[in-house]
Amino acid sequence: MTGQIPSGDAMPTVNYAYLDEQTKRMIRRALLKAVAVPGYQVPFGSREMPLARGWGTGGIQVTASIIGPDDKLKVIDQGSDDTTNAVSIRRFFARVANVETTEATGEATIIQTRHRVPEHPLTAGQILVYQVPQPEPLRKLEPSELETRKMHAWAEYGLMHVRLYEDIARFGHVATTYSYPVLVNGRHVMSPSPIPKFDNPKMGQSPALQLFGAGREKRIYAIPPWTEVKSLDFEDRPFEVQRWDEPCALCGAADSYLDEVIIDDAGGHMFVCSDSHYCEERRKAGHAGAMLATSTGGKLAASNGGDR
Amino acid sequence: MTGVATMPADTGSLLEARLVSRRYGHHIGCEDVSFTLWPGEVLGIVGESGSGKSTLLRCLAGLDRPTAGTVAFRTGDCMTDIFAIPEQERRALMRTAWGIVHQNPRDGLRMSVSAGGNVAERLVDGGERHYGRIRAAASEWLTRVEIDRARMDEPPSRFSGGMQQRLQIARVLVSGPRLVFMDEPTGGLDVSVQARLLDLLRALVRDLGLAAVIVTHDLAVARLLTDRLIVMKSGRVVETGLTDQVLDDPQHAYTQLLTSAVLAA
Numbered sequence: 132m133t134g135q136i137p138s139g140d141a142m143p144t145v146n147y148a149y150l151d152e153q154t155k156r157m158i159r160r161a162l163l164k165a166v167a168v169p170g171y172q173v174p175f176g177s178r179e180m181p182l183a184r185g186w187g188t189g190g191i192q193v194t195a196s197i198i199g200p201d202d203k204l205k206v207i208d209q210g211s212d213d214t215t216n217a218v219s220i221r222r223f224f225a226r227v228a229n230v231e232t233t234e235a236t237g238e239a240t241i242i243q244t245r246h247r248v249p250e251h252p253l254t255a256g257q258i259l260v261y262q263v264p265q266p267e268p269l270r271k272l273e274p275s276e277l278e279t280r281k282m283h284a285w286a287e288y289g290l291m292h293v294r295l296y297e298d299i300a301r302f303g304h305v306a307t308t309y310s311y312p313v314l315v316n317g318r319h320v321m322s323p324s325p326i327p328k329f330d331n332p333k334m335g336q337s338p339a340l341q342l343f344g345a346g347r348e349k350r351i352y353a354i355p356p357w358t359e360v361k362s363l364d365f366e367d368r369p370f371e372v373q374r375w376d377e378p379c380a381l382c383g384a385a386d387s388y389l390d391e392v393i394i395d396d397a398g399g400h401m402f403v404c405s406d407s408h409y410c411e412e413r414r415k416a417g418h419a420g421a422m423l424a425t426s427t428g429g430k431l432a433a434s435n436g437g438d439r
Numbered sequence: 440m441t442g443v444a445t446m447p448a449d450t451g452s453l454l455e456a457r458l459v460s461r462r463y464g465h466h467i468g469c470e471d472v473s474f475t476l477w478p479g480e481v482l483g484i485v486g487e488s489g490s491g492k493s494t495l496l497r498c499l500a501g502l503d504r505p506t507a508g509t510v511a512f513r514t515g516d517c518m519t520d521i522f523a524i525p526e527q528e529r530r531a532l533m534r535t536a537w538g539i540v541h542q543n544p545r546d547g548l549r550m551s552v553s554a555g556g557n558v559a560e561r562l563v564d565g566g567e568r569h570y571g572r573i574r575a576a577a578s579e580w581l582t583r584v585e586i587d588r589a590r591m592d593e594p595p596s597r598f599s600g601g602m603q604q605r606l607q608i609a610r611v612l613v614s615g616p617r618l619v620f621m622d623e624p625t626g627g628l629d630v631s632v633q634a635r636l637l638d639l640l641r642a643l644v645r646d647l648g649l650a651a652v653i654v655t656h657d658l659a660v661a662r663l664l665t666d667r668l669i670v671m672k673s674g675r676v677v678e679t680g681l682t683d684q685v686l687d688d689p690q691h692a693y694t695q696l697l698t699s700a701v702l703a704a
Contacts, residue, residue, distance in 0.1 A: 140703065151695075162605045173695050177617060231534075272549075281515075284527075285527045285530070287530070287564070289560060289563040289564035289565075290560065290563075290564075291558075292563040293552060293559055293560045293563060294566065296555070296556050296557045296559045296563070296570065296573060296574075297552060299570055300553055300555055300574070300591075300592050301553070301592060362680050365568055365569060365570035365573075366569045366570075367569050367570050367571050
């Protein structure tokens, strides 16, 4: 501490990937424990990051502790590569970790995601990092942390089915559409983060490593590759994912998760892929949805993703 | 604490309390309470406010650990000291072998979960994963405690006090416990609702062959429901005996005071 103000050519630099090495070691230890006990929430010392908690600080800290100069990073926010959060986080790591970034799911080695699993199947060697706002799946039903820890420790998960029962009794079906609780490796009930339940089946037996970071709640958990992930259900009411009556209006995909977009003030709407990269790839490959040919569709196609 | 979780029992008793004491610092909650409860028997604990009735009940039901003494419950052929076994096993027993009807329904119910869901909880805790069967059982039990099936999907916060109390009873009984603890089950209810609840309780206890421990300050309730009475004062048991005997021929000065203090209607 000399108190000197650094001159222009000796600008202060941050450590590689922003976090100091001790913090990275601490987070890596937590990650190892999380991988060893799939679905178990490991407490960690969450650090102050240069963005507000709730904007993905957990995911960023996990990414920062596993990233290296050889990695290729993709960041998505609700499936899109182009939203503010995704662009900022991507730029942050390009700057502090000097990594190449990409929008192509297949090329990325690390994919940090908020609320989606990419449509493009993941491969061995890839790591999916989830940003998690509330890691405790039982929290809405049981406010006490002491009590939820006991429930996890002794696998007392009856309460989760009370939640499902309530849904069916009130709405006739399980109305939970996101953050749908899963049982990992036959042992721990886990929150999949607020991904749509459409993505739940992609978590099971995935060749990729899945890591979850909750910065505000200071928890890390993980699903190792090839782990069983079962969405909770009743014997006579099996788990189901969302369906849409029409395919993507831009690329015609009938197998992807669709967002409803309002296009005028007369009740007009369209369904488009939430995964912007997947949609683009399909259009490049020659697939065309119903609205791509029309002029409005063309304009929308050009701005797809940016308007959400 | 003896450290021995189980001991052979040839007497056939269901619950055995031995010198149960609970102190809050220097203050005495209850002290040296011993009794034996037999299957199908209804035991009443009476006494004035602050005499340690609820403290004793919480110890018996596994909610609070006694400062000294043991509480043993029959599991199979053995009596199990419920505070010598791991908490996990004790919680399992609390969910299946016995149930607690709290004085305040808010302590025993999930107010944000529908009436049906409240009853369903004990079933899913027990491993039931079939929605149709859960729904049917919940519906049947709500009918048995005289709650209209049309109100099955309403949260208990919209129910009257009497209905909430009956819902608590359904929630506890659905899993088929052998023993029910009730803390002032008629507290805060008006006389006509009390009478119906007491009728219901008496019928359920008789039909199911349940054993029950009922804490009450109301001697009329005690006379109507219980076979045997324990009279408590300042945390200690001052008199025990058959209900009729204790109420009609009280021996201890305090019991005499208690029985003579009842207003004739």
